[in-house]
Amino acid sequence: MAETVDGIAFFLLAFASIGGAVMMLSTRNVVHAAFWLLEVMLATAGLYLLLDAEFLALVQALVYAGAVSVLVLFTIMLTLRRREDAVRPFEPGWGALALAALFGGAMLLAISRAQLPIGAMPASVPTTADFGRVLFTQWAVPFEIASLVLLVALVGAVWWSGGDRR
Amino acid sequence: MTFGAPAGATQFMALSAVLFSLGLYGALSRKNAVMVLMSLELMANAVNLNLVALSRFTDPAAMTGQYFAVFSMVVSAAEIGLGLALVLAIYRQKKTIELEAMEELKG
Amino acid sequence: MGHAALIPLLPALAFAVLAPLPRAWRNRLVPLSVAAVLGSLALSISVFARVWPGGHEAEPLVAFSTAFAHVGSAALPFRIVVDPTGALMALVVTIVGSAVQVYSIGYMHREDRIGWYFAVLSLFTAAMLTLVLADSFLQLFMAWEVMGLCSYLLIGFWHQQEGPRAASIKAFLTTRVGDVGFLLGLLVMYATVGSFDFATVLHGHAWEPKAATLVALLLLFGAMGKSAQLPLHVWLPDAMAGPTPASALIHAATMVAAGVYLVGRALPIFEASGVALTVTLVVGALTALVGGLLATVQHDIKKVLAYSTISQLGYMFVALGAGGFAAGMYHLVTHAFFKSLLFLGAGVIIHAAHTQDMREMGGLAKHMPVTTAAFGAGALALAGVPPLAGFFSKDEILTVLLHEHQYLALAVALAAAFVTAFYVTRLFFRVFTGPPQTEGLREAHVEMLAPMVALAAITLVLGFAGPAIGEFLGHEIPWPEPGVAATSVGVAAAGLAAGWWVYGRRTMVVNTRPLKERAGVLYTALALKLYFDLTYDHFIVKPYARLAERLAAFDLGVIDGVVNGAGRLWNVLSGLGSWLDVNVVDGAVNGAAAAVVAGGERARAIQVGRVQAYQALMFGAIVLVMVLLVVKGV
Numbered sequence: 067m068a069e070t071v072d073g074i075a076f077f078l079l080a081f082a083s084i085g086g087a088v089m090m091l092s093t094r095n096v097v098h099a100a101f102w103l104l105e106v107m108l109a110t111a112g113l114y115l116l117l118d119a120e121f122l123a124l125v126q127a128l129v130y131a132g133a134v135s136v137l138v139l140f141t142i143m144l145t146l147r148r149r150e151d152a153v154r155p156f157e158p159g160w161g162a163l164a165l166a167a168l169f170g171g172a173m174l175l176a177i178s179r180a181q182l183p184i185g186a187m188p189a190s191v192p193t194t195a196d197f198g199r200v201l202f203t204q205w206a207v208p209f210e211i212a213s214l215v216l217l218v219a220l221v222g223a224v225w226w227s228g229g230d231r232r
Numbered sequence: 233m234t235f236g237a238p239a240g241a242t243q244f245m246a247l248s249a250v251l252f253s254l255g256l257y258g259a260l261s262r263k264n265a266v267m268v269l270m271s272l273e274l275m276a277n278a279v280n281l282n283l284v285a286l287s288r289f290t291d292p293a294a295m296t297g298q299y300f301a302v303f304s305m306v307v308s309a310a311e312i313g314l315g316l317a318l319v320l321a322i323y324r325q326k327k328t329i330e331l332e333a334m335e336e337l338k339g
Numbered sequence: 340m341g342h343a344a345l346i347p348l349l350p351a352l353a354f355a356v357l358a359p360l361p362r363a364w365r366n367r368l369v370p371l372s373v374a375a376v377l378g379s380l381a382l383s384i385s386v387f388a389r390v391w392p393g394g395h396e397a398e399p400l401v402a403f404s405t406a407f408a409h410v411g412s413a414a415l416p417f418r419i420v421v422d423p424t425g426a427l428m429a430l431v432v433t434i435v436g437s438a439v440q441v442y443s444i445g446y447m448h449r450e451d452r453i454g455w456y457f458a459v460l461s462l463f464t465a466a467m468l469t470l471v472l473a474d475s476f477l478q479l480f481m482a483w484e485v486m487g488l489c490s491y492l493l494i495g496f497w498h499q500q501e502g503p504r505a506a507s508i509k510a511f512l513t514t515r516v517g518d519v520g521f522l523l524g525l526l527v528m529y530a531t532v533g534s535f536d537f538a539t540v541l542h543g544h545a546w547e548p549k550a551a552t553l554v555a556l557l558l559l560f561g562a563m564g565k566s567a568q569l570p571l572h573v574w575l576p577d578a579m580a581g582p583t584p585a586s587a588l589i590h591a592a593t594m595v596a597a598g599v600y601l602v603g604r605a606l607p608i609f610e611a612s613g614v615a616l617t618v619t620l621v622v623g624a625l626t627a628l629v630g631g632l633l634a635t636v637q638h639d640i641k642k643v644l645a646y647s648t649i650s651q652l653g654y655m656f657v658a659l660g661a662g663g664f665a666a667g668m669y670h671l672v673t674h675a676f677f678k679s680l681l682f683l684g685a686g687v688i689i690h691a692a693h694t695q696d697m698r699e700m701g702g703l704a705k706h707m708p709v710t711t712a713a714f715g716a717g718a719l720a721l722a723g724v725p726p727l728a729g730f731f732s733k734d735e736i737l738t739v740l741l742h743e744h745q746y747l748a749l750a751v752a753l754a755a756a757f758v759t760a761f762y763v764t765r766l767f768f769r770v771f772t773g774p775p776q777t778e779g780l781r782e783a784h785v786e787m788l789a790p791m792v793a794l795a796a797i798t799l800v801l802g803f804a805g806p807a808i809g810e811f812l813g814h815e816i817p818w819p820e821p822g823v824a825a826t827s828v829g830v831a832a833a834g835l836a837a838g839w840w841v842y843g844r845r846t847m848v849v850n851t852r853p854l855k856e857r858a859g860v861l862y863t864a865l866a867l868k869l870y871f872d873l874t875y876d877h878f879i880v881k882p883y884a885r886l887a888e889r890l891a892a893f894d895l896g897v898i899d900g901v902v903n904g905a906g907r908l909w910n911v912l913s914g915l916g917s918w919l920d921v922n923v924v925d926g927a928v929n930g931a932a933a934a935v936v937a938g939g940e941r942a943r944a945i946q947v948g949r950v951q952a953y954q955a956l957m958f959g960a961i962v963l964v965m966v967l968l969v970v971k972g973v
Contacts, residue, residue: 071238071239071240076239087251090258099270110281113244113281113285114281119298119301126280129309134309137312138266142266145266145320145329161261161955162256162261162951162955166254169961170252170253172962172965174246176965176969177249180245212302216306223317226318227317
């Protein structure tokens with residue numbers, strides 16, 4: 067049997083994520099931008115829920131909305147000498163805008179031509195429990211490698227941001 | 233797409249394309265290193281959304297896209313951690329996080 | 340998994356254990372690396388003994404087989420396969436590798452990064468063994484690249500100094516130029532044949548001459564980079580900045596011979612092409628002669644040996660170009676032994692004399708009898724004096740050339756043999772005779788002498804194993820024919836006599852004057868390395884740097900914006916005016932040059948270190964490709 071994604075919920079969440087992204091790029095205050103990024107991440111978590119990816123939605127909320135946002139805010143805090151430095155003039159970057167628009171346009175054109183399943187999708191069977199089972203059996207090696215990557219990144223981050231040695 | 237009609241893979245891909253393009257614009261135009269890193273996160277986020285959506289619409293039982301998204305998240309989490317650490321390290325040396333200050337290569 | 344798989348695995352494990360350890364532990368675990376390579380040596384001997392009775396008619400021994408990737412439905416196998424050629428090469432690599440590692444214990448014992456040195460040496464040995472025991476071109480390429488990395492690391496071992504660091508980068512980049520050819524060759528090969536396996540590519544496919552020529556020439560280009568053939572030879576003399584034992588193993592005996600090995604393996608493709616064989620012959624002949632000539636004017640003892648290696652590798656290419664697989668491989672084997680012996684001897688000499696400059700050496704024979712004897716054996720083998728191994732293999736190459744009616748190549752090869760004998764004599768007399776210039780000369784320790792004596796012994800007896808080796812490889816290696824042998828010995832004797840006449844009969848400290856006086860222009864050209872480095876510097880490196888400077892200025896101009904804009908515009912206009920003026924006066928020649936410069940400047944504009952510019956460029960290219968795809972409707 068086929069299932070569908072609720073159109074209204076999708077529309078609202080899509081609006082929230084695109085709107086958040088636009089606001090993040092248009093705001094002149096870096097701190098505000100960080101909060102708008104947080105909003106985009108939460109909207110994406112909602113989209114994951116619509117796609118029956120509960121675990122990913124949770125990870126998205128924890129990692130991106132939680133950890134990454136805090137990290138970004140801390141960095142902003144540590145690199146601002148005065149409160150006023152957070153506000154900076156808007157940089158339009160017309161060339162970048164044109165390139166990004168071209169890229170997005172070409173992408174949308176390609177998507178509109180592609181043969182993709184419309185509306186209906188196959189019934190979803192797996193649960194988070196299934197997800198976990200497969201993750202720790204079939205994907206166990208990549209998972210361990212991923213944890214190693216995180217460990218190395220952690221060590222590297224501590225090394226680079228560590229106190230003044232020089 | 234009419235408002236309220238069920239959303240399909242096309243809609244998700246279009247949303248992801250728009251988010252990616254916005255992130256690309258930010259990554260190319262901002263002069264603040266932290267803003268660039270945030271834009272990169274936006275791009276990674278769009279990619280993950282694409283992976284999960286296409287996996288859901290084609291072969292949901294395998295969940296391949298979800299696993300990819302998990303590993304992609306790991307990598308981008310590592311990336312932003314290291315990136316921000318680098319920003320801090322550069323800030324300590326140059327007292328600024330403007331990208332222009334980091335251009336030292338003159339060929 | 341047969342125990343032959345352990346041959347490359349043992350050194351690889353030694354590297355895996357040593358590499359991650361802290362420096363102090365690594366330095367203490369050096370014996371582990373030596374034990375691993377000695378284990379590999381023992382296994383190689385046992386495997387060789389097992390393969391030997393069957394010779395080339397027996398089925399290759401598959402010791403290990405797995406697939407490291409799947410492309411579509413095709414698996415890319417990773418296999419350790421022992422066939423006669425592989426078994427012989429594995430034996431050579433492990434013997435020389437063991438000798439070098441044992442020797443290095445003595446040579447490197449004062450270095451505080453000795454553990455790292457041994458770890459990289461182990462990794463190199465593992466890669467070289469994987470290369471010779473591969474049965475597909477892809478696996479060969481992978482091992483080839485790992486060896487390139489090890490070579491880079493060892494040349495730059497003393498990376499705190501400017502010279503070794505620059506040399507390591509030069510070696511890496513120059514060989515990389517060749518590797519691009521190799522990689523392209525692999526792609527064309529896969530597109531044509533649909534496989535990388537030796538059996539399928541070499542014997543299971545009917546090669547069209549055109550496709551064969553393309554693949555063979557691309558593979559040859561890769562081999563020329565690795566084996567330091569003209570005009571990609573410039574990195575090898577500089578590579579002598581690395582530790583001497585590493586030079587003995589990597590830049591004399593094994594890695595640089597990998598190019599010869601590759602061409603030897605791919606010889607059926609070359610034969611299907613015909614043209615490629617001729618190119619190989621020409622490249623080899625030119626390199627053999629030019630390398631030998633350049634060796635005659637070097638003052639650095641290691642550089643003499645480096646150019647000698649280039650010249651001898653050219654010899655092997657000549658043999659392969661004439662279709663003499665067995666002759667080329669035979670010379671590879673004998674050269675591996677006597678050249679590594681010469682390098683190890685040079686290491687002892689450098690240790691004793693505290694210099695690499697031969698003008699500051701002399702009279703070492705009295706104080707270092709064992710080294711003198713061993714080095715002398717290696718030198719005579721290099722000169723091609725019977726009954727040493729070098730005589731037999733060089734003679735075999737000359738015989739092949741004679742039988743294939745390549746008389747021009749034969750003449751060049753004989754000239755190269757003369758030059759070889761000449762520079763060997765020069766080297767020997769300068770170093771070992773005459774008045775000593777250094778105080779406190781002492782013979783080296785036993786762990787340095789023992790490997791040299793072993794290699795010298797092999798050099799003494801290996802020549803008599805020629806026919807047996809030929810039968811083992813499945814190609815005939817006959818005993819030397821009297822006529823060819825007499826000619827070759829005569830040429831060698833003439834070279835030795837000439838060397839003695841110029842350098843040996845004077846008892847005073849020899850300097851460069853005798854030769855310089857007699858051949859002024861030629862000497863200067865040779866002393867400047869026949870202008871190869873200067874040419875590259877002048878036409879590639881310097882314009883690059885100049886353009887970069889101008890571009891930096893150009894870039895600043897754009898950023899400074901409108902204020903400077905007016906002045907700059909005037910500047911540009913006047914520049915344009917003068918450019919037109921010069922162009923009108925000087926005509927089309929300058930115009931073409933200016934166009935090239937302008938294009939270069941344009942290309943440099945993006946290399947100013949702005950990450951976002953790179954990113955924009957990348958996405959611009961992606962957009963272009965996407966638009967193309969969408970328009971074409973793929």
